[in-house]
Amino acid sequence: MTSDDQMQIDDTPMDLNPSNPGSRVLLSSSIVSTSACDSDAVDDNLPSFAPLSHTSAPDGSGGRVTEYRRIRCPAHRLTPLRNDWDLILTPLINYLHLQVRFNTKTRSVELKSGGNTELGSIQKGCDFVTAYMMGFEVADAVALLRLEDLFVESFNVTDVKMLRGDHLSRAIGRLAGQDGKTRFAIENATRTRIIIADQRIHMLGSYANIRVARNAICALILGAPPGKVYNNMRNVAKRMSERY
Numbered sequence: 167m168t169s170d171d172q173m174q175i176d177d178t179p180m181d182l183n184p185s186n187p188g189s190r191v192l193l194s195s196s197i198v199s200t201s202a203c204d205s206d207a208v209d210d211n212l213p214s215f216a217p218l219s220h221t222s223a224p225d226g227s228g229g230r231v232t233e234y235r236r237i238r239c240p241a242h243r244l245t246p247l248r249n250d251w252d253l254i255l256t257p258l259i260n261y262l263h264l265q266v267r268f269n270t271k272t273r274s275v276e277l278k279s280g281g282n283t284e285l286g287s288i289q290k291g292c293d294f295v296t297a298y299m300m301g302f303e304v305a306d307a308v309a310l311l312r313l314e315d316l317f318v319e320s321f322n323v324t325d326v327k328m329l330r331g332d333h334l335s336r337a338i339g340r341l342a343g344q345d346g347k348t349r350f351a352i353e354n355a356t357r358t359r360i361i362i363a364d365q366r367i368h369m370l371g372s373y374a375n376i377r378v379a380r381n382a383i384c385a386l387i388l389g390a391p392p393g394k395v396y397n398n399m400r401n402v403a404k405r406m407s408e409r410y
Contacts, residue, residue: 233278233279234277236269237295244273250304254295254304257311258277258295262287264277264278264291265278265280277292293310294308297318303359306370309370316372318368319380320369323365323366338365340387340392341386341387348386348392351396352382353379356371356378356399356403357372358371358376360379367383374406
């Protein structure tokens with residue numbers, strides 16, 4: 167090969183003309199570098215904010231919003247509340263970091279969030295105190311603070327069937343049973359806690375267990391034989407235990 171046939175390298179800069187096929191690669195690389203420089207410049211001009219925390223107020227004031235809850239105490243729960251006051255205060259103060267007091271004028275338990283209170287803790291404390299006011303024991307109501315899938319459901323006997331007089335009394339008696347045996351049987355089979363307060367029924371447990379207990383209670387109110395209700399309830403509870 168002669169020297170005339172060798173390629174001559176031109177050191178002159180090439181014009182970035184899009185119509186020229188040879189300059190398209192250089193054009194694309196220059197666009198990428200230019201966009202990268204522009205993005206760096208934009209990032210340098212962005213404002214810098216301090217990271218948000220759960221203690222920041224939504225109104226931007228920098229302080230924490232104080233929340234309040236007030237739970238009325240029925241007359242028949244005043245004496246139990248006085249006896250179990252220390253047991254009620256322990257989880258509310260030590261675990262939820264709430265400020266608690268009993269207002270003797272309004273006969274209500276007042277809850278107030280503090281500086282170390284997490285979001286949602288005051289609502290958990292309200293549910294705990296409300297469950298106790300319904301008649302549940304402290305050991306049962308405190309499960310609302312430890313577990314997330316527990317609920318309290320209430321309904322009236324007359325919501326299932328309009329009963330009056332002796333018919334209503336007999337329906338409530340069928341729910342309780344002799345010495346409370348029927349209620350205890352439903353609680354043990356469905357792993358729930360049931361409170362019968364005159365015509366009002368309160369149930370504490372998971373959603374699926376409350377549904378089984380509610381169906382059994384409704385069947386008893388409608389007049390189904392207790393033996394048949396027990397068998398159906400045990401079968402459903404057995405299937406649920408095998409499923410989960």
